[in-house]
Amino acid sequence: MEKTWNNRAWFLVLPVLLLVAFSAIIPLMTVVNYSVQDTFGNNVFFWAGLDWFQELLHSPRFWQALARNLVFSGIILAIEVPLGILIALNMPKAGWGVPVCLVLMALPLLIPWNVVGMIWQVFGRVDIGLLGKTLSLLGVDYNYVQDPVDAWITIIVMDVWHWTSLVVLLCYAGLVSIPDAYYQAAKIDGASGWSVFRYIQLPKMHRVLLIAVLLRFMDSFMIYTEPFVITGGGPGNETTFLSIDLVKMAVGQFDLGPAAAMSLVYFLIVMLVSWVFYTVMTNYGQES
Amino acid sequence: MARIDLDHVRHSYLRNPVKDADFALKEVHQSFEDGGAYALLGPSGCGKTSLLNIISGLLQPSRGRLLFDDQDVTALSPEQRNIAQVFQFPVIYDTMTVYDNLAFPLRNRGFSEPDVDRRVRETLEMIDLSDRADKKARGLTADQKQKISLGRGLVRSDVNAILFDEPLTVIDPHMKWVLRSQLKQLHKRFGYTMVYVTHDQTEALTFADTVVVMYEGEIVQIGTPSELFERPSHTFVGYFIGSPGMNVLPVEIDGSVARLGTQSIALPGAVKSSGAVKTELGVRPEYVRLGREGLPVTIRAVEDIGRHKIVRATLEGRELAAIVPEHGEIPAEPHVIFDPKGINIYADSWRQELVA
Numbered sequence: 270m271e272k273t274w275n276n277r278a279w280f281l282v283l284p285v286l287l288l289v290a291f292s293a294i295i296p297l298m299t300v301v302n303y304s305v306q307d308t309f310g311n312n313v314f315f316w317a318g319l320d321w322f323q324e325l326l327h328s329p330r331f332w333q334a335l336a337r338n339l340v341f342s343g344i345i346l347a348i349e350v351p352l353g354i355l356i357a358l359n360m361p362k363a364g365w366g367v368p369v370c371l372v373l374m375a376l377p378l379l380i381p382w383n384v385v386g387m388i389w390q391v392f393g394r395v396d397i398g399l400l401g402k403t404l405s406l407l408g409v410d411y412n413y414v415q416d417p418v419d420a421w422i423t424i425i426v427m428d429v430w431h432w433t434s435l436v437v438l439l440c441y442a443g444l445v446s447i448p449d450a451y452y453q454a455a456k457i458d459g460a461s462g463w464s465v466f467r468y469i470q471l472p473k474m475h476r477v478l479l480i481a482v483l484l485r486f487m488d489s490f491m492i493y494t495e496p497f498v499i500t501g502g503g504p505g506n507e508t509t510f511l512s513i514d515l516v517k518m519a520v521g522q523f524d525l526g527p528a529a530a531m532s533l534v535y536f537l538i539v540m541l542v543s544w545v546f547y548t549v550m551t552n553y554g555q556e557s
Numbered sequence: 558m559a560r561i562d563l564d565h566v567r568h569s570y571l572r573n574p575v576k577d578a579d580f581a582l583k584e585v586h587q588s589f590e591d592g593g594a595y596a597l598l599g600p601s602g603c604g605k606t607s608l609l610n611i612i613s614g615l616l617q618p619s620r621g622r623l624l625f626d627d628q629d630v631t632a633l634s635p636e637q638r639n640i641a642q643v644f645q646f647p648v649i650y651d652t653m654t655v656y657d658n659l660a661f662p663l664r665n666r667g668f669s670e671p672d673v674d675r676r677v678r679e680t681l682e683m684i685d686l687s688d689r690a691d692k693k694a695r696g697l698t699a700d701q702k703q704k705i706s707l708g709r710g711l712v713r714s715d716v717n718a719i720l721f722d723e724p725l726t727v728i729d730p731h732m733k734w735v736l737r738s739q740l741k742q743l744h745k746r747f748g749y750t751m752v753y754v755t756h757d758q759t760e761a762l763t764f765a766d767t768v769v770v771m772y773e774g775e776i777v778q779i780g781t782p783s784e785l786f787e788r789p790s791h792t793f794v795g796y797f798i799g800s801p802g803m804n805v806l807p808v809e810i811d812g813s814v815a816r817l818g819t820q821s822i823a824l825p826g827a828v829k830s831s832g833a834v835k836t837e838l839g840v841r842p843e844y845v846r847l848g849r850e851g852l853p854v855t856i857r858a859v860e861d862i863g864r865h866k867i868v869r870a871t872l873e874g875r876e877l878a879a880i881v882p883e884h885g886e887i888p889a890e891p892h893v894i895f896d897p898k899g900i901n902i903y904a905d906s907w908r909q910e911l912v913a
Contacts, residue, residue: 460665
């Protein structure tokens with residue numbers, strides 16, 4: 270049979286290409302476009318080359334915000350992942366407790382970000398907040414508006430409260446998929462509780478943990494709404510994360526060029542770190 | 558190695574079992590001799606896995622005791638009972654090497670490393686996986702994984718028994734045969750007490766010296782494969798073993814004559830009147846002779862399965878299967894005769910001895 274060679278098959282991918290173009294490629298290219306130009310408004314642009322990138326990489330403000338982001342994500346992962354695993358291990362596997370626990374766990378996930386911010390903003394206030402007031406009555410010197418450490422603690426506790434359940438739910442899904450025979454065999458082999466965790470539960474949770482770590486890293490690294498609502502980036506710049514800084518620059522100061530350059534660097538960092546996590550975690554234990 | 562005694566063991570998954578029907582495992586009072594190869598055969602849900610898990614200690618029986626060599630082990634944990642169990646789906650520790658998988662139960666029991674090494678190497682030899690000792694266990698095929706599950710039991714050379722819970726379910730047909738003969742070899746060489754749960758009669762009959770047939774939570778017959786075939790003590794055994802299964806016909810007994818509708822069948826002996834509600838005559842297709850004399854039948858179908866033919870016929874409105882040799886004649890006006898030595902009489906499903 271004669272085969273016809275042409276490129277008409279490309280028409281078949283056209284719809285999805287258009288969709289991706291409008292939702293991702295064109296906006297991204299707009300940002301790239303801004304990042305190499307300067308403007309004084311009125312839609313007049315000047316070519317700026319890589320100047321904005323150079324300026325960004327030499328700006329202490331950027332590096333400080335980046336450091337805050339990395340520290341924040343590090344703390345979040347270090348708390349939420351082990352805590353999530355621990356809670357998932359202790360959740361009931363059968364009976365009426367299962368739906369109760371699942372609903373309780375899902376509740377924080379259903380609350381919009383800015384509402385979570387508002388809840389904790391009020392909760393922690395020294396004058397009227399249940400937490401802030403109680404702490405100050407107990408004689409604890411707590412004030413997230415003035416003390417950077419208190420501000421950080423508040424945001425971290427809030428994030429743990431908001432997002433640990435995501436890790437819990439993912440781990441729980443991994444745990445319940447382990448067949449009973451594994452636990453029975455472990456009993457017969459005389460395995461300790463730790464061995465069961467280390468050699469059965471953890472390997473079986475490996476895939477979902479990868480997803481949990483990736484999601485929690487990306488989300489915490491891009492955190493914006495909650496600290497914006499609670500502290501507005503303060504006191505000083507102590508809780509000014511990259512995203513907050515970016516919005517200040519783009520919307521507040523209308524510095525489109527530098528903001529675009531920063532967006533791209535920000536985007537690349539998230540991709541790079543996620544790629545590292547993904548590679549490390551999928552390769553772990555694969556070599557034979 | 559040990560002799561295993563089940564002393565009036567019953568088990569229910571309900572908290573407060575009262576009626577007989579509450580028990581998943583009705584009373585089992587049975588011994589497994591030291592070094593014997595037993596098969597527990599029965600359909601799904603007959604209680605065979607429950608029985609196995611009671612022996613291994615994964616399940617605490619609701620009633621009764623379990624003895625290993627006359628020692629009561631009912632309260633002991635699976636680890637303390639020192640048994641090995643191979644499950645339906647291979648259980649391996651994915652992240653460990655084959656070697657570490659086998660070493661795991663020994664290390665958990667605090668064996669010294671030189672001891673562990675010696676035993677693991679011996680076992681690897683036995684299960685034929687020496688060349689893969691340092692490979693990760695996850696990359697292996699299903700039958701190799703199943704061998705590792707078995708190996709984790711064999712490393713403890715003093716195991717009291719090796720229990721198998723339908724271990725060949727996920728294995729390819731060819732490897733099934735290979736593994737089964739390797740198991741038989743291990744049994745011959747080392748004399749382990751083995752209990753093998755299966756719903757596959759071929760597996761049970763080829764593996765075991767003694768087959769225990771279970772049905773609805775009780776043991777209905779214990780015997781050698783030929784005993785199960787020749788003298789099924791319960792109509793269920795008749796149906797379940799053999800292909801096709803035994804013909805079971807409702808009859809009325811009158812001394813040494815069984816009446817089926819308008820036909821009479823002479824029995825090799827008389828049946829003691831037992832006052833049973835339901836009397837049946839069981840005869841395997843192998844003992845039904847097709848010819849020109851005897852009871853008239855109508856033939857519905859003939860299945861040629863190679864070495865012989867299965868004739869599906871109707872006798873007095875009842876289905877009847879007969880086995881005819883490959884070149885056996887099928888007469889135009891077919892009749893059947895039951896070979897007297899193949900005739901069994903059942904009262905309320907249980908076999909009755911005939912008095913000559």
